[in-house]
Amino acid sequence: MPAFDAQALIDAGHRRICAGCGFLVGTSTPQCPRCGHNAEGATARRAPRTGTRKRANRFEAATGDAVVTELGLGGMASVPDRTLWLVSHGVPKTQGSMVAVAPGQLRAADKQMYGWRDTIAADALRQVGIRWQPIDAPVHIDVCFTLPFPARFEDQSERIAAVEPDCAPRIPAMQTPDRDKLLRAVQDALSLLDPGNKGDGDSVAGRFKLVADDSRFVYGSEAKTYPRPGHTHAWALDRPGAVIRVTMIDSDVEPMPRPTLRTPGDLPGPVAALHEEVVRRNRLAGMES
Structure with missing residues (x-):
């Protein structure tokens, strides 16, 4: 040849x-x-x-820009301003450190993390309903964690003093846990599909997804504060918990406030209403006094 x-x-x-x-x-x-x-x-x-x-398109292009289609928005397509607020009560837990429990099996070093993650998922499910379709597009998340006052922490009075006489200085949450590990637990709670990790009881986080995958969180901010009064962030609650804002990346929303040693301000209206709703619900369930 x-x-x-x-x-x-x-x-x-x-x-x-x-x-x-x-x-x-x-x-x-x-x-x-x-x-x-x-x-x-x-x-x-x-x-x-x-x-x-043919894979369904989640984005549409126009004049050099791109917009998210309803397929990508999922349930967020029916949410005003493409902005969703969530409030959860409980001691925020971190996700990151793991321990071996059997050959090839790992669990979180703090087993209470699963319960905290489940609380967030349950609050999100109550907020959006069982017919919610997961968001499958770029998402922006902001979270303010209200941490319990530690039993002991270093005296900050020499470095932070009150401007007003007879007033105690605001106390920044400079102790552990780390912000990034706190945020990781929240992002997984809103995107995790893991029936194997049920924690204590039947896990909502194993059956519900607000977002298709935690990789969809392309940008975010997180802050730590102690409860009101003495707080350093406007989104601080009067007890341990978290305020979560989930938006699409091009939503026209105000940036998350920065922590401050001055008067932080009041809770945003939607947050205050959700906070009171969670208080009433937990009181009926005997979870809060």
């Missing part, structure tokens, strides 16, 4: 090299069968092959 001589075919005018992908194409074929590039220089869109599934 004679050797295949591509250059000879090109010189004879029987073949050409596709400018789009470099594939050897017959000169009588104007469109490259490999990439769809035309001999004139335009790229033609090839029809999808028979029997293949």
Whole structure:
């Protein structure tokens, strides 16, 4: 069998090299069968092959910009301002450190983390309802953690003093836990599908997703504070817990406030209403006095 001589075919005018992908194409074929590039220089869109599934598009482009489609928004498509507030009560827990419980099996070093994560997922489920479709698009998350006052912490009076006489200084939450590990537990609580980690009882976090995957959280802020009064953040609660704001990345919302040693201000209206609702619900359930 004679050797295949591509250059000879090109010189004879029987073949050409596709400018789009470099594939050897017959000169009588104007469109490259490999990439769809035309001999004139335009790229033609090839029809999808028979029997293949075309992936639904989550984004639409217009004039150089992109917007998230209703498919990507999921349940957020029906939420005003594309902004969802959540309030959970309880001692915030971190996610990160793991311990081995059996060959090939790990669990969180603090087993109470599973209960905290489940609390967040349950509060989110009550807020949005069982028909919620997970968000499958870029999401922005802000969380303010209200931590319990530690039994002991270093005296800060030499470094932080009250401006007003007869007033105690505000106390920043400079002790552990770390902010990034606190945020990780929240993001997993809102996106985790893990029936194997049920913690104490039937895990809501194992059955409900606000967001399709925690990788969808592309940006966020987190803050630590102690409860009111003496708090350093406007989103501080009067007891341990978390205030969570989930928005789409292009939503027109005010930035999360920064912690301050001055008067932080009042809770945002939606947060105050949710906080009172959680208080009433927990009192009825005998969880709070």
